[in-house]
Amino acid sequence: MKITSLGHAGLFIETRHGSILCDPWFNPAYFASWFPFPSNEGLDPATFGNPDYLYLSHLHLDHFDAQFLREHVSKKATVLLPDFPLGFMERALRGLGFTSFIKTDNFEPVELDGLRVIIGSLVAPTDGPLGDSGLIVDDGETRIFDQNDSRPVDLETLTSFGPFDAHFLQFSGAIWYPMAYDMPEKAKQALGVKKRANQLSRSLRYVRHIDASFVIPHAGPPCFLDDDLFHFNDFERDPANIFPDQTVFLEFMEEHGIDNGRSMIPGSVASFEGGDCTVEHPLPEDQVQTIFTDKRSYLEEYKARKQPLINEIKTALPRGQVAIFPALKEWFEPLLEQADLNCVGINGRVLLDLEREKVVLDFQQRRVYEYAEETSYDYLFRIDPALVEHQILNHEEDWINGLFLSCRFEAKRRGAYNEYVYNFFKVLSPERLRYSEDYYAQSAPVRQLWECGNFMVQRSCPHLKADLTRFGEEKDGILTCTLHGWQFDLATGKCLTSDENRLYTRPTVEKIGEETSVTSQH
Ligand code: FES
8 A cells, every 4th residue: 555645634545456535635724824734735636636536534624625626636536425414525525526425334344346444433513514534444455544633432443443554643733722812821821731732642542542553643733824823833842832743743652652653744655565664755854854843944935935825815805795793693593593502502692893893692592683882791703804704705604614713813701611602603504503403412421430530430521422431531630531621620520621511420439330330310
């Protein structure tokens, strides 16, 4: 098996039984905020644009590059579809001209004339844009797992398909937190340090669980070339920066006794044979190193090449074409009427501060109205109105996969993080909203218990059901679920990350069951 890195999460997998193109991303995403790092400008699409199969892990725009797919990928490719509950990916790809699809079932192997593929799909409202996935490919000689940026929770099923020769996984941040938050610089730094450390340890845990022969960090970080965001790049290995590059993760792995990491840049080719992996880079080794050791110069030059495109994208944004308040009222109020569980979850007001107008989304009264000075609010988003006009004119139903991931906004909140707020902005259509409402309604937590410190503790994380016996880390009475970093005070069960969630705990002296005992909902 031969795998060429196409940059970011992009892979071109060539096997004895056919080729698979995965997540090719070449055009800037999110209003010219994100660019592939290192640059993949030099790659020739003709060398990988005619694959047998196309696999897109999810619809985030750094994985689903519609322009590139339209212009450079053969429509004869058969698409391997993850098992997502809503048909957005198929619809989007049909819109681009693809006609051949294989719909996979979660973790069900599919045999393709000698090639075996398995897609593990994640479908919680918080997983990507209502769905994220990872891909296992087995050509009879080599077996790899492209975890991408998915966060699988069913590790037993996953590892039952191993052992793996290679594990490709994300290790860096891909979010606006904490940079977009309006808070004292010191607090922001502290949160950044914590987030960077959590990301690295979460990925390390996956590396250990999957236990592949070789580990290849990929799927991020992006780089930021617009002047407004250039400072987000991790130039000097700032411990508070959430975008560490692959050299940081490879070193982190080594510090923890794992030395089977391999580095790839766009155009690098990894060949797997007889249990071994050799990587050939498109540049001499010293030039590869310079990309990371002199990142500032590298990105300055990249930025200069991309400046005309950045200017063009920003200039094309609509300004003053839309009356925002009436448009949002007309769009959001019918959704709020249907959003019982989302509204209970948010239970407050969100203020959109859009320079020339301020709009309140009131999840208690389920109304949208103009802000008056005395109105209190729980969440504040300060956004360039041009971005909101763009969302309205294009009727974008997922503002996370667009506006928020652009990092071009400022946020403020009272109290703890509330995932329902961001999830609401992902489900801005009746179909999406219904899905999230049903999901919340059905996700009654499992109450298996396990022993953690001096407590018997609910085994599944209240956030997204990660198995806390695997992902939980206890220190001084605080349990951290390392999958997304949520923390719980074991003595009280109180979630320190999100107000609405609690963890069932009871002191071990009152222990009445074993790890597998099932108790009633607490
Ligand atoms: S599953 Fe997300 S923090 Fe536990």
